[in-house]
Amino acid sequence: GEDVEQSLFLSVREGDSSVINCTYTDSSSTYLYWYKQEPGAGLQLLTYIFSNMDMKQDQRLTVLLNKKDKHLSLRIADTQTGDSAIYFCAESPYSSASKIIFGSGTRLSIRP
Amino acid sequence: GAGVSQSPSNKVTEKGKDVELRCDPISGHTALYWYRQSLGQGLEFLIYFQGNSAPDKSGLPSDRFSAERTGGSVSTLTIQRTQQEDSAVYLCASSLGGGDEKLFFGSGTQLSVL
Numbered sequence: 058g059e060d061v062e063q064s065l066f067l068s069v070r071e072g073d074s075s076v077i078n079c080t081y082t083d084s085s086s087t088y089l090y091w092y093k094q095e096p097g098a099g100l101q102l103l104t105y106i107f108s109n110m111d112m113k114q115d116q117r118l119t120v121l122l123n124k125k126d127k128h129l130s131l132r133i134a135d136t137q138t139g140d141s142a143i144y145f146c147a148e149s150p151y152s153s154a155s156k157i158i159f160g161s162g163t164r165l166s167i168r169p
Numbered sequence: 170g171a172g173v174s175q176s177p178s179n180k181v182t183e184k185g186k187d188v189e190l191r192c193d194p195i196s197g198h199t200a201l202y203w204y205r206q207s208l209g210q211g212l213e214f215l216i217y218f219q220g221n222s223a224p225d226k227s228g229l230p231s232d233r234f235s236a237e238r239t240g241g242s243v244s245t246l247t248i249q250r251t252q253q254e255d256s257a258v259y260l261c262a263s264s265l266g267g268g269d270e271k272l273f274f275g276s277g278t279q280l281s282v283l
Binding site: 158 | 214217227262271
């Protein structure tokens, strides 16, 4: 079935890089997404990658996709306090383009 | 509007009562989604609309849950005879549709069933 898994917590020192990992099960997924949720707010699309790509970079964000292992990662360079949030990985299975499947989210906390 | 708007932002109700949650999507977005987020959990898919029709209702937890969308715009999620396990944040999202699945989320309705 369709499933997306992430670790629940990550703690990083300010200025270091954060790497948030995600695994998914549907090999036919067309798009994979990273969303950010700040306290009391809805989710905000951060970035996404099409399944025929293996890397996408957008300023401090780097997305890596390993299709063989069904592994997606989000790297945030020079992590700042404003990056504290919950990060959700999501996939758009080809079999059901209407239903975006989300992981449980990784809570990123920044320590000084 | 400028973004997805949900109302109310908070709703406290007694067990057994019915509640209605409203979502105003971004103007021009044909696709609309409802998700539920329980404390410490990920997003649980509830239902998806393309225009006014709902091709995917697979996530509705029980027949106490229903949703409709009128005029290809506003959607209402109704929960009848609420139970304590219905307590969660209900998130609405919209997208352009037609294969563009980038979702824009509202801030959610925090539902508390006492």
